[in-house]
Amino acid sequence: MPVVTLTINDELVSALDGELLLKVIREQGVKLPTLCHLDGLSERGGCRLCMVEVEGIHRLQSACTTAAREGMVVRTHTDRLVSYRKMILELLFAERNHVCAVCVMNRHCELQDVAAKAGVDHVRYDYLATGLPMDTSHERFGLDQNRCILCGRCQRVCDEVEGAHTWDVMGRGAGSRVITDLNHPWGESRSCTSCGKCVQVCPTGALFNKGVTVSEMEKEPEFLTRILEGREKKQWSR
Amino acid sequence: MPEAEAPARKRIATAWLGGCSGCHMSFLDLDLRLIDLLAAADLVFSPIADIKAFPEGVDLTLVEGAVANEENLELAHRIRANSRIVASFGDCAVTGNVTSLRNHLPVEELLTGLYKAGSGSVPRSGEGAEILPELLPRVLPLHQVIAVDAFIPGCPPDPDRIWAAVTALLDGRPVPSVEGERTFG
Amino acid sequence: MRVADLKTMAEQESAALAVFRARLLVCYSAPCLAAGADAVREALEKEVAGRGLAADVQLVSTGCLGPCSRGPMVTVSQPGQADAVYEKVTPETAVAILDHHASQGPPADGFRMSPENPFLTRQMRVALANCGLIDPERIEDYIARGGYGGLAHALHELDPSEVCFEIKHSGLRGRGGGGYPTGLKWNLVRKAPGAKKYVVANGDEGDPGAYMDRTLMESDPHRVLEGMAIAGYAVGAEQGFIYVRGEYPVAAQRLDKAIKAAERLGLLGSRVLESNFNFRIDIRIGAGAFVCGEETALMASIMGLRGQPVPRPPYPAQKGLWGCPTLINNVETFGNVPDIVSKGSDWYAASGTPKCRGTKVFALCGQVENTGLVEVPMGMTLREIVYDLGGGIPGGRAFKAVQTGGPSGGCIPASHLDTPVDYEGLQQLGSIMGSGGFIVMDDRSCMVDVARFFMEFCLDESCGKCVPCRAGTVQMHRILTRITQGKAGPDDLEKLEALCEMVRDSSLCGLGQAAPNPVLSTLRWFRDEYEAHIHEKRCPAGVCRLTPSEGGER
Numbered sequence: 001m002p003v004v005t006l007t008i009n010d011e012l013v014s015a016l017d018g019e020l021l022l023k024v025i026r027e028q029g030v031k032l033p034t035l036c037h038l039d040g041l042s043e044r045g046g047c048r049l050c051m052v053e054v055e056g057i058h059r060l061q062s063a064c065t066t067a068a069r070e071g072m073v074v075r076t077h078t079d080r081l082v083s084y085r086k087m088i089l090e091l092l093f094a095e096r097n098h099v100c101a102v103c104v105m106n107r108h109c110e111l112q113d114v115a116a117k118a119g120v121d122h123v124r125y126d127y128l129a130t131g132l133p134m135d136t137s138h139e140r141f142g143l144d145q146n147r148c149i150l151c152g153r154c155q156r157v158c159d160e161v162e163g164a165h166t167w168d169v170m171g172r173g174a175g176s177r178v179i180t181d182l183n184h185p186w187g188e189s190r191s192c193t194s195c196g197k198c199v200q201v202c203p204t205g206a207l208f209n210k211g212v213t214v215s216e217m218e219k220e221p222e223f224l225t226r227i228l229e230g231r232e233k234k235q236w237s238r
Numbered sequence: 239m240p241e242a243e244a245p246a247r248k249r250i251a252t253a254w255l256g257g258c259s260g261c262h263m264s265f266l267d268l269d270l271r272l273i274d275l276l277a278a279a280d281l282v283f284s285p286i287a288d289i290k291a292f293p294e295g296v297d298l299t300l301v302e303g304a305v306a307n308e309e310n311l312e313l314a315h316r317i318r319a320n321s322r323i324v325a326s327f328g329d330c331a332v333t334g335n336v337t338s339l340r341n342h343l344p345v346e347e348l349l350t351g352l353y354k355a356g357s358g359s360v361p362r363s364g365e366g367a368e369i370l371p372e373l374l375p376r377v378l379p380l381h382q383v384i385a386v387d388a389f390i391p392g393c394p395p396d397p398d399r400i401w402a403a404v405t406a407l408l409d410g411r412p413v414p415s416v417e418g419e420r421t422f423g
Numbered sequence: 424m425r426v427a428d429l430k431t432m433a434e435q436e437s438a439a440l441a442v443f444r445a446r447l448l449v450c451y452s453a454p455c456l457a458a459g460a461d462a463v464r465e466a467l468e469k470e471v472a473g474r475g476l477a478a479d480v481q482l483v484s485t486g487c488l489g490p491c492s493r494g495p496m497v498t499v500s501q502p503g504q505a506d507a508v509y510e511k512v513t514p515e516t517a518v519a520i521l522d523h524h525a526s527q528g529p530p531a532d533g534f535r536m537s538p539e540n541p542f543l544t545r546q547m548r549v550a551l552a553n554c555g556l557i558d559p560e561r562i563e564d565y566i567a568r569g570g571y572g573g574l575a576h577a578l579h580e581l582d583p584s585e586v587c588f589e590i591k592h593s594g595l596r597g598r599g600g601g602g603y604p605t606g607l608k609w610n611l612v613r614k615a616p617g618a619k620k621y622v623v624a625n626g627d628e629g630d631p632g633a634y635m636d637r638t639l640m641e642s643d644p645h646r647v648l649e650g651m652a653i654a655g656y657a658v659g660a661e662q663g664f665i666y667v668r669g670e671y672p673v674a675a676q677r678l679d680k681a682i683k684a685a686e687r688l689g690l691l692g693s694r695v696l697e698s699n700f701n702f703r704i705d706i707r708i709g710a711g712a713f714v715c716g717e718e719t720a721l722m723a724s725i726m727g728l729r730g731q732p733v734p735r736p737p738y739p740a741q742k743g744l745w746g747c748p749t750l751i752n753n754v755e756t757f758g759n760v761p762d763i764v765s766k767g768s769d770w771y772a773a774s775g776t777p778k779c780r781g782t783k784v785f786a787l788c789g790q791v792e793n794t795g796l797v798e799v800p801m802g803m804t805l806r807e808i809v810y811d812l813g814g815g816i817p818g819g820r821a822f823k824a825v826q827t828g829g830p831s832g833g834c835i836p837a838s839h840l841d842t843p844v845d846y847e848g849l850q851q852l853g854s855i856m857g858s859g860g861f862i863v864m865d866d867r868s869c870m871v872d873v874a875r876f877f878m879e880f881c882l883d884e885s886c887g888k889c890v891p892c893r894a895g896t897v898q899m900h901r902i903l904t905r906i907t908q909g910k911a912g913p914d915d916l917e918k919l920e921a922l923c924e925m926v927r928d929s930s931l932c933g934l935g936q937a938a939p940n941p942v943l944s945t946l947r948w949f950r951d952e953y954e955a956h957i958h959e960k961r962c963p964a965g966v967c968r969l970t971p972s973e974g975g976e977r
Binding site: 119 | 326338342376381417421422
């Protein structure tokens with residue numbers, strides 16, 4: 001793959017032609033927030049937090065889905081981008097019931113973390129206060145729709161890594177919901193292998209291990225790259 | 239040598255709307271720094287001081303709790319009218335937090351389910367109707383009711399953060415926001 | 424079938440039609456049926472049979488003629504005479520019309536649409552040329568009017584690059600609203616490496632009030648198929664899909680019939696017109712999601728996936744259906760193709776404006792005297808469309824705005840009525856041409872309420888994949904609702920504008936990027952109405968019921 005030179009925040013940077021911008025930008029030590037992206041999964045471009053300005057392209061581009069090209073001039077933290085990211089995070093907090101104080105993931109949550117780093121100190125939009133159902137039918141795991149940000153990580157890990165495709169999304173727009181099988185209770189799912197990958201990659205408290213209480217749930221989404229690399233090298237034990 | 243003119247003493251207040259008072263507990267955890275604070279300012283209204291009416295001419299008011307009922311609403315408006323700087327103090331004021339967990343239920347259903355038909359003892363239907371302030375249809379964060387000048391998130395905010403915020407605000411500076419120390423929600 | 428057979432068939436069909444003293448074309452499309460077209464047809468059938476006129480008079484159920492508010496429409500076609508168009512026909516007047524044209528009865532002029540009516544005279548019908556004049560279920564009718572001649576010409580006299588050149592040279596641009604040069608797109612797909620390629624017709628028309636594509640698919644389905652087949656030849660595809668909106672069952676049925684008829688005659692399928700070109704077309708039916716009109720979501724839906732967009736690039740021309748280069752054009756775009764190929768690109772490029780050649784179909788609706796479908800040359804002014812073709816505003820009321828482009832478009836005020844209609848002209852005014860929705864509003868429309876309506880549409884149709892569109896439309900709608908209820912605060916307008924800009928700039932696909940347009944354009948031209956709602960708690964148009972409230976009622 002040929003090497004290209006591009007400019008990121010006024011610095012000349014080299015990258016492989018076609019390499020995803022997000023990777024190139026992060027390798028430069030520039031902190032770009034993401035929620036739907038996870039190393040090891042296909043890219044989705046849905047959370048829009050990693051969007052950047054590319055000179056000559058009218059629309060903002062999500063860095064996770066944009067390929068590096070020769071001569072590209074990229075900006076990652078213009079005033080506009082910084083304020084848009086804050087707005088998007090506020091929209092996520094307002095969308096469902098993210099009451100952190102009573103969440104199993106409080107202080108370990110990616111949404112919380114990204115928001116704090118982006119400087120969110122209040123939400124300017126109406127809290128929609130959803131009263132969505134929980135699914136605790138699975139013997140080991142639980143789902144709280146009220147904390148779901150529809151990032152699609154659970155679907156992708158289940159489909160692409162575990163190969164079960166238990167998770168999917170039903171409905172559309174604000175009415176979208178993650179579902180197991182054809183909207184059957186998780187505990188009755190015949191495709192779920194109970195591997196728990198979805199729980200580990202979920203950035204918020206939407207998916208959790210049963211038996212944990214406030215702030216007790218910690219996840220390790222990095223396991224994904226470990227097992228994927230292991231697969232590659234045919235290492236079947238640690 | 240003429241005595242230097244003493245700087246005007248600041249007037250600060252704290253208020254407790256719909257919240258658990260945990261933020262005030264954290265405020266008390268300022269410990270010795272409370273003495274420094276009170277050396278420079280008077281506490282003119284607070285749930286920890288027995289003052290009945292919210293006074294005029296307050297420099298800084300820290301408001302704990304969300305706006306949950308008519309009384310909260312009235313007090314919030316009075317605070318805004320009488321304070322130069324209003325700060326949302328803690329997550330209930332900033333986001334609604336635990337107080338707002340009832341928001342997906344209609345108020346009537348909530349009261350019926352919990353008290354009138356439920357196991358709760360106070361207030362039974364009709365009883366106390368004139369004493370207890372009426373619940374608002376939805377619990378709101380403070381800034382959706384009045385204009386708010388500063389936000390101090392945390393459940394509760396820790397004393398160091400309170401101290402940094404209060405001293406900055408009294409000095410006329412914005413609440414310091416240091417990446418790595420921030421939290422939200 | 425060989426090319427010669429096609430010509431023979433056209434001649435025989437024309438000869439067969441020439442024996443009729445009169446042909447009565449009864450418009451059998453939805454608006455006319457709703458107005459009683461079937462009773463008209465029944466009365467005519469009875470009368471023709473009763474008088475023993477079956478050999479002299481032909482009755483034809485056609486697709487849509489266009490002047491939809493005037494239905495049921497009947498057109499009488501007689502050899503050597505100009506067609507006579509009758510409006511608001513009842514079973515009784517139908518008999519009088521038959522009397523006049525078949526039995527020398529007195530003229531039924533009271534019901535005749537004046538041949539000088541600008542609605543008829545000012546149009547230039549290319550895509551709609553056959554609509555209302557042929558039986559869409561008979562391939563012979565289409566062939567008699569020169570149908571499949573473009574395909575024959577392309578297959579036997581042009582090579583694929585020449586077809587692409589013709590389309591490029593014609594100046595045709597995407598009629599779905601994007602306005603991307605069609606010939607350029609065809610060339611991209613033609614040159615894209617790949618053993619397998621696809622052609623897709625986008626018939627997932629979803630803008631409120633727009634029915635150009637439905638009409639074309641229902642009234643002249645073969646034109647769309649022919650356009651697709653020419654495209655298939657030009658780009659090197661052997662498989663086409665036509666994606667029909669689920670709410671258009673008649674269109675799907677007619678297309679299905681049309682595909683079978685064309686296959687039987689060797690006009691689709693293997694070795695089309697005895698050439699080496701194979702082309703199959705399959706129908707895919709949408710399930711009622713507006714976002715599936717977006718090309719990447721549409722392709723996902725064709726492939727059996729959830730209809731959600733993916734970021735571009737890669738564009739479908741590079742990586743489309745099943746990873747293969749895919750040409751996607753709107754149904755109306757394909758509708759222009761057969762004539763461009765058969766009559767030549769110069770002929771097409773002679774109409775329209777330098778940047779926008781040819782014609783565009785609009786669905787005139789709202790507060791305008793003549794509602795219906797019109798096809799006009801690009802560059803006609805909004806005023807001509809509203810006042811000449813549309814006949815102006817009913818009841819002598821004042822024109823306020825015209826909304827073009829549906830939920831992705833905007834409102835244009837009276838001060839810009841003299842703008843010529845083309846892609847760039849409308850864009851400069853903060854609207855878009857879009858697929859051809861054209862909603863005229865008079866002084867009784869509240870522009871804030873209009874913006875709220877379109878935002879409600881977008882929040883309902885957002886697919887939910889990206890946050891700005893999914894959550895942003897909900898919040899914008901809440902603010903707009905507060906404004907129309909008189910509950911908005913002074914900072915709400917600023918908050919609304921900031922959200923509009925963010926959602927426009929950050930959304931993943933066209934749906935979200937364009938969702939703020941109705942708000943932004945009404946804010947641009949009618950800001951005073953927003954301010955009246957917010958500051959004076961007053962709706963200038965008298966539409967909104969404002970109930971001002973104290974704070975804390977959200």
